[in-house]
Amino acid sequence: MSAPASPRRLRLGMVGGGLGAFIGPVHRMAARLDDRYEFVAGALASDPARARASGAALHLAADRIYDDFVAMAAAEQARDDGIDLVAIVTPNRIHHRAATTFLDAGIHVLCDKPLATTFDDAADLVDRVALSGLVFVVAYNYTGYPMVRQARELIAAGESGEIRLVQVEYAQEWLTEPLERGGHKQAAWRTDPHEAGPGGCVGDIGTHAFHLAEFVTRHEVAEIAADLSAAVAGRALDDNVQMLLRFASGARGALWASQVAPGCDNALRLRVFGSSGAIEWHQETPNDLPLAQFGRPTRLLTRSGAGLTASCTLHGGRLPAGHSEGYVEAFASLYADAATLIGSRLGWHPQPAGTDLVPSVRDGARGVAFVAAALASSQRNSAWTALPEAPPHSAG
Amino acid sequence: MSAPASPRRLRLGMVGGGLGAFIGPVHRMAARLDDRYEFVAGALASDPARARASGAALHLAADRIYDDFVAMAAAEQARDDGIDLVAIVTPNRIHHRAATTFLDAGIHVLCDKPLATTFDDAADLVDRVALSGLVFVVAYNYTGYPMVRQARELIAAGESGEIRLVQVEYAQEWLTEPLERGGHKQAAWRTDPHEAGPGGCVGDIGTHAFHLAEFVTRHEVAEIAADLSAAVAGRALDDNVQMLLRFASGARGALWASQVAPGCDNALRLRVFGSSGAIEWHQETPNDLPLAQFGRPTRLLTRSGAGLTASCTLHGGRLPAGHSEGYVEAFASLYADAATLIGSRLGWHPQPAGTDLVPSVRDGARGVAFVAAALASSQRNSAWTALPEAPPHSAG
């Protein structure tokens, strides 16, 4: 850990993520890994009984187990030892309301993606964060992988030349069958427009793929031509999306996201091709980054291995090369980065360089714009559709 | 070799493929590998001096080295020991004229792809072949790989369930720089509309990807939404194409073909996902075929390995598992299959089962239709465009 030393651990609260949840425990492991947080408060479920049972199982003090997040924000704001950061890990439809509640209470926020279920809500959050001066991180956790950040640095350094092509895909198999009809909680809310918003696969994992592409290339997608479909009969939301991409720079690309791809567990994969080189990254072998340069043998860069640029993360490395890091470690880097940002707001150390590595509320709003454009294009038989811009008043 | 025994080797002639050519020598290696042909005649280059030098270097008898293919067809037709099969390996614009010449002379044809530079020419060849009763093979050589044929069998046997998604791509790096300006012969004709026809990358390698997808799935693409581009400034033809696919069955897909993808040598890759399983094949590791089935561990099928269906090729296996076969072997299987078809026409043995494995003139015409639709879609800003059907009179 080369991160700035801190006088104390930050205090972390959580909304959602109680017993039976998938992503809540991951957030807590991520927050623990680098020992910069203590988890002290939560409104862990919408059902009060489950909220309390969850808090007790997680060793929270009884007075910091809350039945709802509004009460939690008020109580924590009032305490001297109130939480520094809240993690919002609820179904999508809650994100906006929970985030505004904690921002209003002066508490930093780390919110799951997609940021909101409408672009207006997302733009509203952009404005609120700008006015609040608070740290707001969106959980695009895949950008926490060291080799993703290395890829971004290599491209910025010109190792691939001018970017021409971007192929990004995110394939899973878990919704191949109509799992949502059998009482599977994760499947149920993710395929329910009321809970998930109007995008299914496109919002759940398409947004990760989209963010990854923009993050690594620093190129913005200008317009998309999308074909959303549901392979499983009767499913209310898309479970597969294919689209063409045009970047503002003129680069072309394609994006494929699917949750009905047998054999694919969590196959997020990015390839970027430029006028002189290319990189490829795959989430299931995340410690590797092949770098091809036209006319030279491909070099295999590895996490902590030789040939990396000096400092590609806010957060320093944890382990030597060959000692594989995975999903939790990448997620933990978002938490470590958030801690560093918050530490600088608390005056513990100066603002670090590289804060653009941390996914911001604006990145979250881009993801919501992406979902909106994908839906609009698909409804117009895949016509090219520009991503909506945040309104002028949210530029601040 | 489990192929039918033959009373003699077939006699092979060639148009194009002289000294300095790339694909001509590959055809000759392929024809030699299984010892079912002897190469005896050729009009190997458009330039007579080069044609003669090429013929001499290849040990052709002097009287069977021809200055042009019209003379060759006439002379070979007149000989008792005239060629049985002609391989046409010229630039695309010659294909139609050469093919009609040899069909008219009663000689079987193996023609390179794309079959023609216009859909009308392709449809004309479909008609002529039907009337002639001759064997006509189009060199979609990638379908000669045993594991490609195995994939087709697995899907036909229902191992993947109902097909939902098809992702196919063919990426190369060799045109990353404007090689055609430096006198590179292969690059020059392939980027010249006069020689190659109106499609660049889409015709040169996109057709391979398209055929592979239709061959393995036995599903026809109904319409495409394509975005063709030239990454290299000033290039007259496309060097990159991205497109969405809709199959007649309702399956969705995407196709990407590029010749400006650094790090990709000959990266033709097909993935097919169905309601219960999926297969993946990559040309650069052609002896492997992972078969995923939802709810089971992925199985790795290998060429000649355990678990294959009993007979997935006209042509039996050459080597045990682990003894890798490659590009020439796959190409050779087309030649062996053509020999088997011709042998049955000559009455040496019955018509074998599985002749649909051999790419036909209709498959060639499908490829030309694909190029036409891709160009039309791209000109209409990627609007969905149906593939043209062969006119009724060519249905015979």
Place this chain on the structure above:
Amino acid sequence: MSAPASPRRLRLGMVGGGLGAFIGPVHRMAARLDDRYEFVAGALASDPARARASGAALHLAADRIYDDFVAMAAAEQARDDGIDLVAIVTPNRIHHRAATTFLDAGIHVLCDKPLATTFDDAADLVDRVALSGLVFVVAYNYTGYPMVRQARELIAAGESGEIRLVQVEYAQEWLTEPLERGGHKQAAWRTDPHEAGPGGCVGDIGTHAFHLAEFVTRHEVAEIAADLSAAVAGRALDDNVQMLLRFASGARGALWASQVAPGCDNALRLRVFGSSGAIEWHQETPNDLPLAQFGRPTRLLTRSGAGLTASCTLHGGRLPAGHSEGYVEAFASLYADAATLIGSRLGWHPQPAGTDLVPSVRDGARGVAFVAAALASSQRNSAWTALPEAPPHSAG
């Protein structure tokens, strides 16, 4: 986490592992990951100033930062809230003395490997642990990987038939050059017989390879024929070892361990071949486990994927398939397992099944026996040498 719920977190102390150490921080991450420990006390360095600075940086209370481990054991034994478990992460020569000190104080121990620098010391610890009734875990952390435990289960279930061959190797590159002469702390003590004991590479990583082979197969190595060498001139301890193995069952094998293998980061790899099947595991792709069975296609088992046996760990899974887990997660499973063992001693829940998954003091002594036999064989020009047995009084 499917582990038994606990009324409180266990209290963890540490000997060694202060600022600048490699493995200490890994132990602390591992202990934190599953939230079953709080780290409360330490004698973190032999130098008191560094011990104190380390404790402060790690947020230890001032009265639980100790200058030496003897004082620490006494003080913690005396506290009502004294530590439950001590982690010993010092250079090898300290292991025996520190372990006996904490055992005498009635504190459970998790000790790094090799357990001791002499076989007598190791046998002594076996006796002491038996008498103490305490939990004693040796940090053979690689057996914490889920797919290593799965491999053990598959073999026990007969999926590979009768074991015939075991190939195990552990290759690293980091000592390719004489790093120890440049002030590199890790390299210095590991190549110094005074700190590391008589074995270099054979003790540092050979023991991991040896334990992995015995753990997965449940077969004991009977004798070895070893050739130890130092590739770097002037190095006092071996940096490379090759050996033949004979198992008591008659199975054969080979072991290779090296720290002078360029290109190998942490390449621990095990292959076991039986009369009907085989498994292969590689630490750098730890979530995969190919299972070959003669006459069937190889199946790729993956962590949390389909086809696994119902419960292959004390510790349940953390993440779905495709969300890679790595080195820290495997290490954390040892800590979680230790917590489960300690919890059952504290009466929180019954003794769980599967305690043989946790590397014990006897496993630690086997590793020291392995080092002794390897050194003896190598000194006798690779003559076959039996592993020493623990003396009878340590059988209890």
Place this chain on the structure above:
Amino acid sequence: MSAPASPRRLRLGMVGGGLGAFIGPVHRMAARLDDRYEFVAGALASDPARARASGAALHLAADRIYDDFVAMAAAEQARDDGIDLVAIVTPNRIHHRAATTFLDAGIHVLCDKPLATTFDDAADLVDRVALSGLVFVVAYNYTGYPMVRQARELIAAGESGEIRLVQVEYAQEWLTEPLERGGHKQAAWRTDPHEAGPGGCVGDIGTHAFHLAEFVTRHEVAEIAADLSAAVAGRALDDNVQMLLRFASGARGALWASQVAPGCDNALRLRVFGSSGAIEWHQETPNDLPLAQFGRPTRLLTRSGAGLTASCTLHGGRLPAGHSEGYVEAFASLYADAATLIGSRLGWHPQPAGTDLVPSVRDGARGVAFVAAALASSQRNSAWTALPEAPPHSAG
């Protein structure tokens, strides 16, 4: 093909390799591939009826189908158009007698390995070849792979520094069960000491591994400590061998060869580690050659790809990168190289550089010495055993 042009194809004969054989058809494919031979004569089986049926099926002229190789040598020697080269592809016990017969007839020889069943016979052939002035190639076909030759060049160029470690292995699964008892012809002779000689697996595939190691490193093995075993009860010859290697240079190594390794089809794999770099090659992915250099990212060299040395073979490349070549192509390179050597003896072109790439009779004798030493060591409980040297009179 950049090989020297030839005024005519060479005439090839074959001993062994009739209908039902495995390796004979491979030799014929290999000889055909580059079109430098015509196959014109054969004594294809020990049984005359099978010999004749085989010759007819292969389109040999009736007068050049022989019942035995003695008659063949005499008749071919007497013809003006007699064979230039004979391929000897019989069971091992015939090699010496057939080779001497054709050498005496002044005919160049390409002989399968192991060269002979006794070291005396091998040494005798070394002498005879020296006296004859004829070309004699031993079918160590794996050294025909372009990337094997590239590896040899890289090491000779110092890219790996001083060689320290060599790990070589050759694992197959096909004899996992007692196949020889079921009438499997290949298994029967290879496990029969009368046909195969005193070595089983060690001779059949161990010799390939041994030659590969010496070929790539140009380092000679000085002594070995071997443990031969038969995993299948009742098998008369070894089916598994593990050994330690010491090279004359001081480098260490290990060799493992097995035919009872489920999941391994033809897994010949070499790793060489030096003081500054390392290479790795695997027969089942033969077009790849990772080159690691300490302190730099590993580079992936590929056949025909960027970064190769200018000319690493006698025989030029056949196909561009990404168009995979395999087993037959590598085998064909031995035939092409033999043709080049013979062409220079015939005065068609000068002696080419790089003739040391072609496995010679001395290389064949080294393989027999290796088998003899392995057997001797194993009989002495794996004592270190020097390889026998050819007697002085065979030094010529």
